[in-house]
Amino acid sequence: MTDDDKSGSEHQPGELSGPHLPILNQPSTRRTALKAVGAALGLAAFGRAVSPLWSIPENVSVDEFLQQHYKELSEADKKKVFERLEAETKENYGANVTISDPQPIPGVRFGYAINLSKCNGNGACMEACNKENNHHRGVDQSYIRVLEMSKGSLDMEHGTTTFDHTVPQDDKFYMPVQCQQCENPPCVSACPVEATWQEDDGIVVVDYNWCIGCRYCEAACPYHARRFNWEQPEIPAEEVNPDQGYLSNRIRPQGTMEKCHFCLHRTREGRAPACLEACPTGARVFGDLNDPDSDINWILKNKRVFVLKEELGTKPNFFYFFDS
Amino acid sequence: MSMSSTTDSIQSPVESADLIRSYPGFLWWGLGEATNGGLRFYVWMFALTAISLVGANAWAHQVAEGMIVTNMTDHVSWGLYIANFTFCVGLAAGGVMMVIPAYLYDDEEMHKVVIVGEAVAIAAIVMSTLSVVVDLGRPDRFWHLVPGIGRVNWPVSMLTWDVIVLNGYLLINLHIVGYLLYMRYLGRKPNPNWYVPFVFLSIAWAISIHTVTAFLYCGLGGRPFWNTALLAPRFLASAFVSGPAFIILVMRILRITTGYTAAPGPARTLIQIIRVAMTINLVMLASEFFTLFYTGGAHGASAQYLFFGSHGHYGLVPWIWTAITFNIVGAILFFMPSALDRGSVRITACVLCIVGIWIEKGMGLIVPGFIPSTLHEIVEYSPSLVEWKVTAGIWAFGILMLTVLLKLIVTVFTGEQGTAEA
Amino acid sequence: MRQRLLVTGLLCAAIGGGSMAMTRIVADNAASVSDSTMEHSAGHDRESATRPESERRATTFAVSIRKPSGPPRIATGVHDLHGNAVTVACSQCHTVRQPNHQNKAAGDLDEFHGGMAFSHGTVSCLSCHNDQDYDSLKLADGTRIEFSDVMTLCAQCHGPQMTAYQHGAHGGLTGYWDLSRGPQVKNNCVDCHAPHTPQFPRMQPTFKPRDRFLDKPRTEH
Ligand code: SF4
Ligand code: SF4
Numbered sequence: 022m023t024d025d026d027k028s029g030s031e032h033q034p035g036e037l038s039g040p041h042l043p044i045l046n047q048p049s050t051r052r053t054a055l056k057a058v059g060a061a062l063g064l065a066a067f068g069r070a071v072s073p074l075w076s077i078p079e080n081v082s083v084d085e086f087l088q089q090h091y092k093e094l095s096e097a098d099k100k101k102v103f104e105r106l107e108a109e110t111k112e113n114y115g116a117n118v119t120i121s122d123p124q125p126i127p128g129v130r131f132g133y134a135i136n137l138s139k140c141n142g143n144g145a146c147m148e149a150c151n152k153e154n155n156h157h158r159g160v161d162q163s164y165i166r167v168l169e170m171s172k173g174s175l176d177m178e179h180g181t182t183t184f185d186h187t188v189p190q191d192d193k194f195y196m197p198v199q200c201q202q203c204e205n206p207p208c209v210s211a212c213p214v215e216a217t218w219q220e221d222d223g224i225v226v227v228d229y230n231w232c233i234g235c236r237y238c239e240a241a242c243p244y245h246a247r248r249f250n251w252e253q254p255e256i257p258a259e260e261v262n263p264d265q266g267y268l269s270n271r272i273r274p275q276g277t278m279e280k281c282h283f284c285l286h287r288t289r290e291g292r293a294p295a296c297l298e299a300c301p302t303g304a305r306v307f308g309d310l311n312d313p314d315s316d317i318n319w320i321l322k323n324k325r326v327f328v329l330k331e332e333l334g335t336k337p338n339f340f341y342f343f344d345s
Numbered sequence: 346m347s348m349s350s351t352t353d354s355i356q357s358p359v360e361s362a363d364l365i366r367s368y369p370g371f372l373w374w375g376l377g378e379a380t381n382g383g384l385r386f387y388v389w390m391f392a393l394t395a396i397s398l399v400g401a402n403a404w405a406h407q408v409a410e411g412m413i414v415t416n417m418t419d420h421v422s423w424g425l426y427i428a429n430f431t432f433c434v435g436l437a438a439g440g441v442m443m444v445i446p447a448y449l450y451d452d453e454e455m456h457k458v459v460i461v462g463e464a465v466a467i468a469a470i471v472m473s474t475l476s477v478v479v480d481l482g483r484p485d486r487f488w489h490l491v492p493g494i495g496r497v498n499w500p501v502s503m504l505t506w507d508v509i510v511l512n513g514y515l516l517i518n519l520h521i522v523g524y525l526l527y528m529r530y531l532g533r534k535p536n537p538n539w540y541v542p543f544v545f546l547s548i549a550w551a552i553s554i555h556t557v558t559a560f561l562y563c564g565l566g567g568r569p570f571w572n573t574a575l576l577a578p579r580f581l582a583s584a585f586v587s588g589p590a591f592i593i594l595v596m597r598i599l600r601i602t603t604g605y606t607a608a609p610g611p612a613r614t615l616i617q618i619i620r621v622a623m624t625i626n627l628v629m630l631a632s633e634f635f636t637l638f639y640t641g642g643a644h645g646a647s648a649q650y651l652f653f654g655s656h657g658h659y660g661l662v663p664w665i666w667t668a669i670t671f672n673i674v675g676a677i678l679f680f681m682p683s684a685l686d687r688g689s690v691r692i693t694a695c696v697l698c699i700v701g702i703w704i705e706k707g708m709g710l711i712v713p714g715f716i717p718s719t720l721h722e723i724v725e726y727s728p729s730l731v732e733w734k735v736t737a738g739i740w741a742f743g744i745l746m747l748t749v750l751l752k753l754i755v756t757v758f759t760g761e762q763g764t765a766e767a
Numbered sequence: 768m769r770q771r772l773l774v775t776g777l778l779c780a781a782i783g784g785g786s787m788a789m790t791r792i793v794a795d796n797a798a799s800v801s802d803s804t805m806e807h808s809a810g811h812d813r814e815s816a817t818r819p820e821s822e823r824r825a826t827t828f829a830v831s832i833r834k835p836s837g838p839p840r841i842a843t844g845v846h847d848l849h850g851n852a853v854t855v856a857c858s859q860c861h862t863v864r865q866p867n868h869q870n871k872a873a874g875d876l877d878e879f880h881g882g883m884a885f886s887h888g889t890v891s892c893l894s895c896h897n898d899q900d901y902d903s904l905k906l907a908d909g910t911r912i913e914f915s916d917v918m919t920l921c922a923q924c925h926g927p928q929m930t931a932y933q934h935g936a937h938g939g940l941t942g943y944w945d946l947s948r949g950p951q952v953k954n955n956c957v958d959c960h961a962p963h964t965p966q967f968p969r970m971q972p973t974f975k976p977r978d979r980f981l982d983k984p985r986t987e988h
Contacts, residue, residue, distance in 0.1 A: 056380050063394060070402035073409040081485055090489075090496045126945075136936065141970060148974035161977045166720060177721035178646060182976075187969045198720060207567060213504035214489040215496045231496070233489055234412075234482020237504050239422040243567025245720045248419055249482065252411035275411045276482030291948025293940060302967060303939025303954065316935030324936065333566045344931070418978065724978075 090215065091228040091268070102230075103267060110272055116261035120271050123289035125222035131283055131338060132223075132310040132317040133294075134326065135197055138344035139304035142167050142188040142195030149299030150199075153284060154270040155262050157254035164281035165199040165296060166245065199296075200225065200246035200281035201329060201337030208280075211241035217278070223310075223338050224283050226268040232277040239278065243330050244337075247280045283307075310338065371527050378756050379749040385602075393745040400738010403731045404479050412482055414731045420724035421715040423480070425732045428707025429739065430476035431558060432587070435580060435706060437469035437514065438555040439588015441547050443615065457758065458611040461599070462592050463522045464750040466551070470515045472743035477508075479735050503561045510554045517547045522750065529757040555580045562714065570647035571714045573636075579629045580706070585622030587702045589615040590675075590695040595751070597692055605755045609685075616684055616691070623676040623698065630669075630705075650723065651713040660725040661716075665709045671701030828943065828950040833958055838902040838914045861901035868893050885963045888924075895920055895962070921956045 084105055088094075094102060103120040110118050147163040156162035168180035172192050180196070189195060206225050209217055216232035219225050239247040253275040265271040266286030273279045284294040288307070297305040308317035317340075320326065324342040331337075382390070407414050417424045440462040447455030478484055489495040490508055499505045521543050528535040559577035566572055593615055599605040637648040649655045654662050675697035683690045717723045728736075840854035847853050860879065870876060871891045873883040897905035897912075904912045907923050922929040931937035938959070943949035959967060 052381070053377070056377075059380075066394075066398050067401060070398040071405040073402075073405040076409050077485065086485060093496075134936075139937070141967065142972065143970040144972040144974045147976065151974070151976075159977075161974065163974075163976050166976070167972075168720060178717070180721060182720070182722060185972065185975065187971050189969065207565065210498075210501045211504065211565075213498055213502045213508065214486075215498045216489070231486070231489060232483065233486045235477075235480065235504065236422045236482070237502075237561075239419065240714070241565050241567060243719050245419070245718050245722075249412070249422060251415075251417075252413040274483075278482075288944065291943045291945035293942065293944045297939075297944075298941045300939055301959070301970070303937060303959070305939070306935055307944050308935070309945070319934035320936050323934070330567070335566075342936075344927075344937075420978070 085230065088230050090231050099267070106267075106271060110261070114256060114261055114272065115258035116256075116263060118261060118263040118265050118271070120265045120267055121286060122267045123286055125220050125224075126289055126291075127221075128311055130221075130223045130310045131202065131288060132308060132321075132340065133202070133283065133338065134306045134317055134320050134340040134342055136304040136306070136344060137194055137196060137341055139302045140167075140195045140197060140300075141302055141304075142169055142184070142193070143301065145299045145301055146197060146296035146305070149295040150281075152260070153262055153287075153295035155254070155256055155265070155272050157250070157252075158257070158260070159252075159255050162248060162254070164246070164248065164279075165197050168196045168198060169193050170196050196341065198244055198246070198329065199339070200242075200283075201244050201335065201339035202281075202283060204336035204338060205334060207241040207243065207333075207335060208238035208247065211237045213237065217280075220268075220285075222285075222289070224285050225280065226282055226285070227278055227280060228268065229271070229273045229277045229279065234276040234278065236278065242280075243333050243335060247278055250275050250277050250279065367531070368527065371530050374530070375526075375753050379752050382752070390745065390748065393741045393748070396741035397738045397745060400735045400741065403734035403738065407479070407731055407735065408484060414729060416726055416729040416732065418724055418726070420718045420722060421712060421726035423711055423715065424726055425707070425728040425736055426476050426480040428711040429703075429736050430473045430480070431580075431706050431711060432703045433469045433473035433476060433743075434511070434554055434558045435584035435587050435702070436591055437466045437473065438551040438581070439584040439586070440464075440466035440469060440592065441518065441551040442585060442588055443592060443618075444544055444548055455607075455611045455614065457605075457607040458592060458596065458615070460522065460525060460754055460758075461595055461751065462588070463518050463547075464747060464754060465588070465591055465595060466518050466547075467515065467522060467750060468743045468747035470511055470518070471746055472739050474511060474515070475739045475742065476736075479739070503557065503564050506557045507554075507561055510550065510557050514547065514550050514554050517543055517550060521547060522754075526753055526757050552581065555584050562710070567719050568714045569644040570651075571710075573633065573644075575629055575633055579626060579633070582622050582626040582629060583702045583706060586619050586626060586698050589619050589622075590698045593691060594695050594699070595747070597688065599751060599755060603755045603759075605759060612691075613685055616679060619698070620676075620679050623672070623679060627672065627676060646717050646721070647713040650716050651709060655717075656723055658716075658723050658725050660727060661708065661713060664704050668701045668704035668709050671697040672705065675701055828946045828948070830940075830946065830951045830953060832918070832953045833955045834915045835917060835955065835957060836915065857901040866893060866898035868898075883963060887963055887965055917962070918956050925956075 082105070084101075088102060089098070099122060103122070106120050107118055110116055144167050147165045147167060150156070150163045150165050151158075151161060154164065166182050168177060168182055169184040169188075169190070170177070170193060171179040172194055184190075202223050202225055204219075204223065206219060209219055209225060212232075213235060214231060214233055217225060217227045217238055234249070236249055239249060250273050254272060256272065261272070262270060264286060266282075269282040269284065269286045284292075284296075288294055294305075294307055297307050306316050306320055308315035310317060310321075312318065320342055321340065324344075326340045326342045328337040328340055380390075415424065443455070443462040444459050447459045478487065481487065490497065490505075492499075497505050499509070521540050524540050525535050556577045559580040562568070562571035563573060563576035593612060596605075596607065596612070634648075634652075637645045646655065650658065651661050651665050654660075675694045678684055678690055678694035678697070681690060684694055685691075712726055716725065838856060840856060841859070843853045843855055845853040867875075868891060870893070871885075871889070873881060873885050876883070894907075895904050897903045899905070900911060902914075904914060904917060904920050906912055906920060912920055918929075928937050932953075938954045938956075940951050940953045942951040944951075
């Protein structure tokens with residue numbers, strides 16, 4: 022290495038003494054030429070190394086790349102975006118779908134409650150969610166996880182989600198967990214780009230076309246409610262649910278975050294969530310917290326209700342109760 | 346340097362124009378200088394480039410096929426990348442904190458070390474930024490993070506803060522290093538008005554980047570393992586170890602390869618800093634340990650898994666005990682008197698502490714935050730080959746940058762001495 | 768859904784020896800529901816509520832309850848000339864037999880219902896079955912009640928469940944949560960609870976998310 026220093030310092034005194042453009046002083050040696058060749062080779066090698074990226078322009082159109090945040094889209098923009106997404110779904114999944122954008126019903130704030138005395142852990146809700154929300158079939162994705170818990174403890178450490186026996190077991194109870202649509206959602210504060218926010222009816226949504234996939238929200242959520250698209254979801258054309266919402270169950274792009282949205286494409290039209298309809302035990306109750314006469318409010322008033330991890334101050338709009 | 350006279354600051358307009366005109370010249374010269382060297386230098390640079398390219402290739406695959414090629418899951422949603430990010434931020438902060446004694450105590454001897462620290466900081470910041478970029482599921486949407494054209498969740502999101510402070514820190518340090526080098530290159534005395542305020546700013550900023558990075562984790566109420574007020578102080582303490590240790594290593598390598606030396610004084614100062622910081626770090630680790638295990642409960646679950654394994658899962662146990670052993674042995678070595686004069690002892694201690702802290706702050710801090718998950722499921726994680734490749738690529742690129750910077754620094758500083766002698 | 772059908776099927780079999788069909792009553796307007804004895808009062812409650820003013824006053828859709836179609840018919844195992852199974856009413860046999868008020872379990876029955884599973888507290892057969900008219904049921908005070916109105920009978924003992932049911936906290940539903948936008952259909956007691964063995968049956972979960980962690984992590988790629 023000492024040779025290098027010498028060769029280095031040989032140039033220096035001259036260059037350092039004159040504060041004028043040394044580019045002119047630099048002799049055009051063979052070395053410079055070699056460096057140029059080296060740089061060219063290096064660039065070529067870099068181009069080769071990142072060649073898998075060249076497939077991206079096919080998948081990400083210019084329009085998609087430049088698409089603005091949901092809240093900045095005008096009605097006309099939305100129409101164009103939805104049409105593009107419908108066409109892409111047709112092309113990539115072979116399914117004809119309609120993408121809608123139902124808005125919150127004025128004055129409504131959604132609440133959901135689960136009767137833990139009824140739930141028997143059969144998991145029909147998970148399956149319904151998978152079908153309704155166009156989840157990745159490869160991993161049987163679902164926004165819901167059903168925990169099998171030991172009677173006598175609410176400590177989830179004694180719970181498991183991988184049980185595979187007839188239910189209910191006598192010494193167990195069952196607790197489905199999904200997004201609690203927190204009133205004070207830590208996931209929303211976490212997001213660096215406002216790709217996820219709370220709507221007026223309390224539903225926390227994600228703009229799948231704005232999310233950068235940093236997964237900070239997933240780290241922030243205390244309820245394991247968020248799911249990341251580790252790869253492009255696979256869904257057979259005949260299984261694609263064609264009734265899709267932009268902020269809800271449209272097929273999500275790879276590398277973005279998703280979560281339970283209380284089936285807003287259904288519930289904002291007045292319909293019950295898919296998981297509720299599927300529940301064979303009738304353990305699920307859904308409704309408007311602002312309506313004093315709603316079923317959900319009757320439960321809050323007449324049952325002993327609790328929320329998960331209340332001490333965290335997330336103020337869930339999702340409740341659990343027991344009979345009697 | 347800091348004592349330079351004020352006459353330098355009074356420059357005629359003509360001279361100022363000259364300065365600006367010759368700045369591109371300086372850059373061009375720097376480029377030439379950075380790519381000059383002997384066979385060993387070229388082999389070194391070639392190897393680093395090759396590793397970087399392997400990393401770039403692995404990353405390109407990851408972007409095209411999806412993050413499925415990593416071993417991260419919805420349960421452990423951050424892994425090696427963010428672990429490495431955390432360490433690099435610490436390195437960046439630690440590098441500059443060396444500046445504190447140099448300027449506060451006006452220790453002339455330290456200045457040669459300080460500029461190396463700044464260079465380390467620049468390389469480390471670039472590495473940490475790259476670590477975040479490779480962790481994104483949609484790097485093509487990176488522009489969403491850019492204030493003005495994107496949509497920035499400021500001041501609420503800690504991640505936004507982090508992006509801002511990291512970039513600010515990079516700019517400050519680029520300015521300081523660039524300015525000092527440029528002045529030396531011109532053969533002038535640097536004007537303190539042009540860099541001393543920035544040096545102080547960068548000291549404060551160094552603390553802020555590390556604090557904000559700690560807040561990134563400890564602000565999450567749902568992750569009891571991270572949700573401790575001690576996290577930020579621990580980050581700072583370990584940064585005061587890894588930073589100086591890394592600088593000692595770099596100085597050592599510079600001495601061997603280029604003969605660029607500083608008097609023994611700075612090294613002693615560095616070791617003093619490390620001694621104190623490492624002790625504080627270990628004390629805080631111990632008190633953390635106490636709270637976690639004496640009271641138990643939800644806070645203890647991750648720690649239980651980390652240190653002893655739980656429910657038949659022991660994935661991180663070897664990692665953390667390696668880290669603790671390295672840290673303790675490293676600390677003991679630093680406390681031996683021979684650390685001050687025997688190079689081998691010092692270097693071993695540095696390597697041990699760097700590796701120890703890399704594990705402790707990376708795999709030992711990020712991963713157990715996710716195990717058990719928020720629903721208390723235990724899903725283990727170990728990085729995939731792609732993740733190792735990408736991380737190695739980032740390190741290779743960082744070291745490549747550092748080599749170039751150091752080469753410039755050494756050339757300019759030793760060159761100036763030469764002129765002075767002449 | 769598969770499970771749901773299965774459960775419902777099982778229950779049908781248990782209730783009526785396979786002869787009793789469930790009729791799904793989907794009402795489009797309030798008028799057609801008035802015949803349902805167990806009419807849910809939610810529709811009326813909502814009129815007095817204060818939530819989205821304009822919508823509240825809009826048309827209120829009906830809540831309808833699935834109903835058993837009527838008294839069960841017993842298969843005889845014989846087919847008529849058209850190949851249809853010949854079924855008989857309960858009264859066919861019971862009009863010529865003496866009722867025994869002591870019968871409480873299948874074992875007590877020596878002839879026809881011997882194979883039946885029975886596990887429903889300490890009630891006897893004639894607590895619910897009407898010894899005056901076996902094609903109907905009876906309340907505790909002896910009032911005759913149709914099979915299709917069985918929920919009134921259940922509610923005599925299961926008051927808290929009935930209250931919860933009336934407030935949507937028991938029983939499940941399909942259709943609309945918002946009755947200003949569409950109708951709701953609710954289950955009947957016997958949709959889920961076989962009257963003779965009302966314990967909700969055990970089930971086998973059929974769907975599990977196959978998270979990545981259940982597969983082997985990829986180390987090579
Ligand atoms: S449950 Fe999780 S994802 Fe849902 S709102 Fe709360 S923090 Fe966000
Ligand atoms: S993953 Fe997407 S939604 Fe979640 S914090 Fe990052 S950008 Fe926001």
